[in-house]
Amino acid sequence: MIVDVIQGLVDAISVGSLYALTALGIGLIFGVMRLINFAHSELIMLTGYTLLLFASEPAAVAILGGLVVAVAVALITERIAFRPLRGADPTTLLVASFAVSFLIQKTMALTVGSKTKGVDFLPSLGEQIVVAGIRLQLLKMVTIIVTVVLLVALSWFLRRTRYGREMRAAAENFRMAQLLGVRSDRVISIAFAISGVLAAVVGFLFVSQSGFLEPRMGLQLVAIAFVGTVIGGLGSLVGAAIGGFIVGAATVLLQLVLPYGLREFREVFVYLLVIFILLVRPQGLIPSAGLRQRV
Amino acid sequence: MTFPVAAQRTDKNVQAPSELLLAVDDLHVGYGSITALRGVTLRVHRGEVVAVVGPNGAGKSSLLNSIAGLVRPRQGQIRYAGRALDSLSIENILRSGIALVPEGRHIFGSMTVEENLLLGATIRSDRQAVAADIADLIARFPILRGRWQQPAGRLSGGEQQQLAIARALLCRPALLMLDEPSLGLAPAIIDQVYKILHELHDRGTTILLVEQNATRALEIADHTHVLSAGALRLSGTSAELLSSPQFDAAYFGVTPPEQVPAS
């Protein structure tokens, strides 16, 4: 019995971590640009397809390829679609990212086809290992560890490096940062590049777990992650991670806790929970001061 | 790029003409259908304190913002040390030696005092000199040391103002512009802030100051302009303006009351 609980918790934490990483990638860009990047889902999807492309290469090559593709596409979309819109209101930006997302998605469907493709990425992660006498799937442990590592790395970058500092300043008060000489182009490009890395990692973990690809695969993850960033508090990176984590973990926990007939509806309960949190705290769990400050 | 060295002031009463640092000519600034400045012309000489006073909405912020490069003027010219500023980016204007402390201070509340200050050195690459400057600033602004690792959002209004000024000074500006430094501060705190401005003035920093609080500005300024509804109404030294019957009219845009004959 206790074994089930622990396995369930590990599952919840692992899924929560995946959503936390996704939400983080979204929150990072929202922070510096007030853009909700819908196209983040396509970064994840394109990473997946890159893995298929490199299916016969060693995993390290495939991983490198995935990272390159995700970062490159992120930077390209920033340059072409989002830079001209800098300073536009958030709804216009949202619509633009929606358009970019579907453009990429539909183009993939046109060129590669919408049929689901199978892909075997790091199948060894599917194995089970025994930790303290309990059988756990290696992939889940890897997901958790990778997430922690990335969170620590990102935190270090933001707190201890000059560019991280500039990014935080730009996220809190863009104009004031500009007045101090912070280069907005550089800060935003770095944010997009990091979000590309985060998307790629999510892509690796997700594809390894699910084993299939289709042009719409990123949407599921991102739709839930979006909601996570909203309850976490738009504009706060910590909030995004926490919100994404909560929503992701909740879907798993509810599956364990709900009676049999209601289990398929677990996402409904998660969303109802989301709506409840928003009723009580519309600004999110960790509101961001930066949202209102402008020179 | 070398920064223009701030001149040392010798004697406040000497009226020797000093080098022209900033020349604003016929400046027109607007946002959409709103015109904020209509043909503003003024001069700032090296080592001077120039104040622009006026009521809310006069266009004072627009003046400083357009010099700093935040908003492009519709018409007119801004020349600094002979160079036209119009086409320069905000960063390059900063590198030329002009720093703006905007209205409301705008320190980064979620970041520590140290981080806020470090951001002031964004355009500088000379690490050693930056470190020396920071040490110097901590000496001149003692409150910074006490709050070094605290989030700047916890500082009081006056402390934030000092932080904002210190941060701007880290760029070693030859021209420091301040937008309403006394706004929202208690009189005793305003005293502190203006004491700092006096010190800066004595050290030779050129200051362009914008204030609603005309009294304070007049105390420190060498030369003052009254800006109202986008245009300069009156200019002169503090003595001239304080004794001018047109001052209230220029400031508030009302006709002066009739002189009541002494009975």
Next chain:
Amino acid sequence: MTSSAAMRMLRSIWPLLSLALVVTGIALVASVAPITVQRRVAEAFVTLVAVVGLYIFVGNSGILSFGNVSFMAIGAYVSAILTMRPAAKAMFLPGLPELIKQAQWVPIPAALAGGVVAAVLAFLVGVPLMRLSGIAASIATFALLSITRIGIGNWNSVTGGQNSLMGFPIYTDIWTGLAWALVAMAAAFIYQETRSGLVLRASREDEIAAHAAGSHIYRHRLIAFVIGAFFSAIGGVLLGHYLGVVRIDTFYLDLTFNIVAILVIGGSGSLAGAVFGTIAIATMTELLRQAEVGFQIGTLHIAAPAGLADVIVALGMLLIILLRPRGITNGREVAWPFRP
């Protein structure tokens, strides 16, 4: 009524009247065209109703909603279930209450029921959602989309779950489509001229001022959301009774994208944007559909690849946002052509 007073009245309803004439004109032309064209035009009218439903909320509040397709789903399911043959219901939807199982309604009450149920849901969801800032509300409407999809998709005994619902009348033709389109357009026009609509539009420009206005904006957003939901649901009703089949899969992100794209391309700020956007996209997709079928030159079959229409719509949406963000109509209604 004097002629100048009549002219003034005409002028005040001109934005609606002009669009109504255009739409009616299209229906009249289609009525003498082959049946395949009529089917396409009917489908376009269905889309128009759905787009107008979205417009009523988005156009007035300036907040993008991803959730209106879920109202379409509700409308479609409610109307399908109410008009379905009782025998089919008894067999496939055992979980329905007896009253509904035995009922077989005629189209209009069933459609209205669909609209009302959606409106009620919109109210319940809108109460928390409309408090959020614009962008947060937009994202939260995603939650709505997912809730409906999962809720309907798993409620097997009542909705058939993932299965297709059939056995209800197919009555959506160009005249039904036209009639509902005119009703929806009239409702949209009337609402945007009411005080509620005007107040909401003013808040569109300046969210900070809107925030200062406080609860009033909240109330009006909710009103617009509910009215829009009603008509989105009608769009769903018409869609269901056009296809003859209702599946939850239809009502998810692809449909959301199509409807949002049409409104953005046409211009989300005006009713004319909703109408002309629909006409433009419907025409284009129809042409591309023909191209996808292709044609023969000798032994060569030339056809556009499937899915090209989607790519072009997405590209169009992106270009519009970059180059003409207020859409083809630039947020304006049809102008009065005569001097005042």
